[in-house]
Amino acid sequence: MDPAESVHANLVAALRSGDLPPRRSALTLADAGLTDSQLVEIFESQILSRQLDRASRALQARGEGFYTIGSSGHEGNAAIAAATRLGDMAFLHYRDAAFQIQRSKQLPGQTPAWDMLLSFAASADDPISGGRHKVLGSKVLNIPPQTSTIASHLPKAVGAAFSIGIATAIGLTDRPLAPDAIVVASFGDASANHSTAQGAFNTASWAAYQGTPMPLLLVCEDNGIGISTRTPPGWIAASFRNRPGLHYIACDGLDLLDTYRAASEAAEIARIRRRPVFLHMRCARLYGHAGSDVQAAYLSMAEIAECEASDPLIHGAAILSDLGILRPDQILVLYEQTGETVARLAEEAIKRPRITTTAQVMASIIPPRRNPQVCEDDGLDESKRNALFGTDLPQMDKPQHMARLLSWALADLMLEHREIVVAGEDVGAKGGVYNVTAKLHSRFGPARVINTLLDEQSILGLAIGFAHNDLLAIAEIQFLAYVHNAEDQLRGEAATLPFFSNGQFANPMIVRVAGLGYQKGFGGHFHNDNSLAVFRDIPGLIVACPSNGRDAVAMLRECVRLARDEQRVVIFIEPIALYMTRDLNAEGDGLWTSPYDRLETMRIGVPGRHGDGSDLAIISYANGYYLSRQAQSILAETHGIDARVIDLRWIAPLDPDAILAEIGPCQHVLIVDECRATGSQSEGLFTMLAERAPNLAVRRIAAEDSFIPLARAATLTLPSRDSIIAAALELVRV
Numbered sequence: 001m002d003p004a005e006s007v008h009a010n011l012v013a014a015l016r017s018g019d020l021p022p023r024r025s026a027l028t029l030a031d032a033g034l035t036d037s038q039l040v041e042i043f044e045s046q047i048l049s050r051q052l053d054r055a056s057r058a059l060q061a062r063g064e065g066f067y068t069i070g071s072s073g074h075e076g077n078a079a080i081a082a083a084t085r086l087g088d089m090a091f092l093h094y095r096d097a098a099f100q101i102q103r104s105k106q107l108p109g110q111t112p113a114w115d116m117l118l119s120f121a122a123s124a125d126d127p128i129s130g131g132r133h134k135v136l137g138s139k140v141l142n143i144p145p146q147t148s149t150i151a152s153h154l155p156k157a158v159g160a161a162f163s164i165g166i167a168t169a170i171g172l173t174d175r176p177l178a179p180d181a182i183v184v185a186s187f188g189d190a191s192a193n194h195s196t197a198q199g200a201f202n203t204a205s206w207a208a209y210q211g212t213p214m215p216l217l218l219v220c221e222d223n224g225i226g227i228s229t230r231t232p233p234g235w236i237a238a239s240f241r242n243r244p245g246l247h248y249i250a251c252d253g254l255d256l257l258d259t260y261r262a263a264s265e266a267a268e269i270a271r272i273r274r275r276p277v278f279l280h281m282r283c284a285r286l287y288g289h290a291g292s293d294v295q296a297a298y299l300s301m302a303e304i305a306e307c308e309a310s311d312p313l314i315h316g317a318a319i320l321s322d323l324g325i326l327r328p329d330q331i332l333v334l335y336e337q338t339g340e341t342v343a344r345l346a347e348e349a350i351k352r353p354r355i356t357t358t359a360q361v362m363a364s365i366i367p368p369r370r371n372p373q374v375c376e377d378d379g380l381d382e383s384k385r386n387a388l389f390g391t392d393l394p395q396m397d398k399p400q401h402m403a404r405l406l407s408w409a410l411a412d413l414m415l416e417h418r419e420i421v422v423a424g425e426d427v428g429a430k431g432g433v434y435n436v437t438a439k440l441h442s443r444f445g446p447a448r449v450i451n452t453l454l455d456e457q458s459i460l461g462l463a464i465g466f467a468h469n470d471l472l473a474i475a476e477i478q479f480l481a482y483v484h485n486a487e488d489q490l491r492g493e494a495a496t497l498p499f500f501s502n503g504q505f506a507n508p509m510i511v512r513v514a515g516l517g518y519q520k521g522f523g524g525h526f527h528n529d530n531s532l533a534v535f536r537d538i539p540g541l542i543v544a545c546p547s548n549g550r551d552a553v554a555m556l557r558e559c560v561r562l563a564r565d566e567q568r569v570v571i572f573i574e575p576i577a578l579y580m581t582r583d584l585n586a587e588g589d590g591l592w593t594s595p596y597d598r599l600e601t602m603r604i605g606v607p608g609r610h611g612d613g614s615d616l617a618i619i620s621y622a623n624g625y626y627l628s629r630q631a632q633s634i635l636a637e638t639h640g641i642d643a644r645v646i647d648l649r650w651i652a653p654l655d656p657d658a659i660l661a662e663i664g665p666c667q668h669v670l671i672v673d674e675c676r677a678t679g680s681q682s683e684g685l686f687t688m689l690a691e692r693a694p695n696l697a698v699r700r701i702a703a704e705d706s707f708i709p710l711a712r713a714a715t716l717t718l719p720s721r722d723s724i725i726a727a728a729l730e731l732v733r734v
Contacts, residue, residue: 024255025252027255028257032258070287074223076251078098080263088184130364133500154185163466189225201240205243214245228298401580414448434579462475477513479529480529495538508564511569512574545651546574548626575622578622610644617663620648623674627720660693672702
């Protein structure tokens with residue numbers, strides 16, 4: 001028999017016969033803090049969740065439904081929903097349908113059965129994802145959608161919880177999360193072992209251990225198995241019971257009274273003490289992992305039968321019956337009527353329209369724009385600004401290098417927008433590895449300049465979580481190579497949120513990344529990584545890469561506008577080798593410095609150009625643009641070639657029309673790419689030019705497909721001034 005029908009048959013037989021198991025505890029309603037009607041309401045949510053699971057499998061068998069990972073066995077989380085508030089943001093495990101159903105009862109007018117059936121059917125009317133994926137989630141219920149919660153949602157849950165105290169500390173109390181709110185994040189016992197989860201637990205504990213407010217309720221739904229891999233008995237309790245900074249509470253998810261009691265205690269500790277709580281809920285997985293999962297391949301029939309006996313609905317019925325609230329026959333009527341209602345709604349849901357065009361699929365990759373956001377503070381007050389900058393003010397009219405200009409730009413942006421928070425490893429008193437965040441900590445304090453622990457997943461998760469509470473994080477990743485420790489936070493979380501919420505949720509944020517090659521006498525691969533491919537293939541992500549200080553300031557201001565007004569996720573690549581660079585062609589020429597202009601802005605996609613030459617157009621960015629400018633002078637003076645050099649500035653998305661306009665009359669185009677040839681920007685540029693301007697003569701030079709070594713060998717695989725000149729001569733004189 002199909003496992004779903006086997007569980008169904010067992011439940012029906014038990015209710016018909018009245019042969020229910022003994023209660024799992026002697027708790028009373030008073031012990032749990034529940035009334036008769038509240039207990040019945042929670043149990044009704046469990047029943048609806050179960051019948052929706054059955055419907056999802058029935059629809060899948062007919063080719064009308066497309067998702068069969070169910071919540072059966074985990075329905076105890078309905079009690080956790082009842083013990084928390086509507087204002088408590090919840091990042092849910094994919095087996096938490098009962099939680100969402102129960103939470104919907106806190107807001108009149110909700111239709112959870114209909115909403116979830118539309119999701120099963122991948123209907124364009126699905127109110128959370130618009131038919132793009134079956135996800136739990138609801139804007140009005142404060143449940144951001146999660147597409148695959150293999151722990152990747154936990155870092156942002158930590159960030160969201162942390163943001164509550166930060167918002168209060170800086171006086172921003174009108175945020176989505178109230179000062180007394182908590183954040184709920186649920187996951188399975190198998191996911192608890194994932195490195196992402198472990199990093200999140202560690203970050204929450206690390207913060208709480210130091211007394212930092214962290215109102216976070218972590219719910220581990222322990223069914224003892226991850227697909228087919230067993231969790232060692234006692235492992236979760238042994239791992240978390242004595243973890244520093246983390247309060248551990250266990251409960252029996254098959255016993256509604258015990259679960260509600262424990263969840264209420266856990267929520268109160270998180271809410272009142274502002275510390276993280278680990279709620280360990282025992283539960284069961286009744287149907288296997290998903291519809292395609294055949295449990296008999298890795299479990300014996302006796303083990304399957306034992307699991308099916310751990311049905312929360314059977315044990316919930318035993319409580320209701322024993323307390324004299326509902327008889328088994330009354331529960332059976334409720335169960336069957338709910339099933340009939342779900343089946344009827346399912347027949348209507350499958351008739352609703354589905355996504356049929358590419359445009360519909362992609363409509364929510366880019367989040368909707370907001371009205372221009374007003375400043376949170378009187379940051380333009382000159383007296384306040386003068387007092388903040390002090391002795392730096394006289395230096396602003398003098399030419400400065402990129403690092404110093406960026407530092408001033410960050411300070412001005414933080415003055416203008418009180419919701420901006422800078423976060424990252426060493427960004428505080430030290431001022432960052434390259435002094436870009438110098439003086440920010442002393443000027444704005446630890447609530448707005450946050451020294452994080454050394455964990456890139458937590459840094460990016462913090463930024464995502466802050467966005468959920470309407471704070472704008474400018475997060476720093478110290479070196480480009482370190483992004484790969486945490487790239488899924490961008491790929492699987494930040495970039496997908498608008499897509500899978502039909503634009504209802506977004507996580508505007510800016511990630512500053514120090515990177516690229518050409519550092520002298522320092523680094524090796526991990527400090528000279530020269531690949532941006534990890535960013536370029538993420539839909540909706542903006543990648544900015546300035547080559548000089550003046551552009552960097554203007555582009556950073558535009559990045560803040562993009563995040564605040566257009567809710568975008570922006571990566572801001574800062575070329576390390578150009579941070580302190582002052583000269584271009586000769587020592588002391590100062591051509592790579594500029595005075596500070598705090599008002600200049602630069603719209604996304606606008607490239608830069610130096611020169612009006614018509615013999616050759618050189619297209620590059622960052623260090624490549626710097627070297628191309630050097631080559632430009634020699635080509636003109638020594639070889640009589642009049643070139644123009646185009647600075648892309650914006651790596652993604654590229655603006656083909658703007659680039660072609662800058663190429664202008666040139667028939668020869670040389671692409672100079674400091675990143676590796678495979679997966680580099682030059683591939684996209686070459687393709688674009690071949691498609692849009694096939695008559696142009698185009699050549700590229702790029703870095704070799706190699707990692708970068710140390711010392712003088714560090715630049716051997718990279719484009720150089722001389723290799724640019726040689727390629728230009730060969731191209732123009734062919």
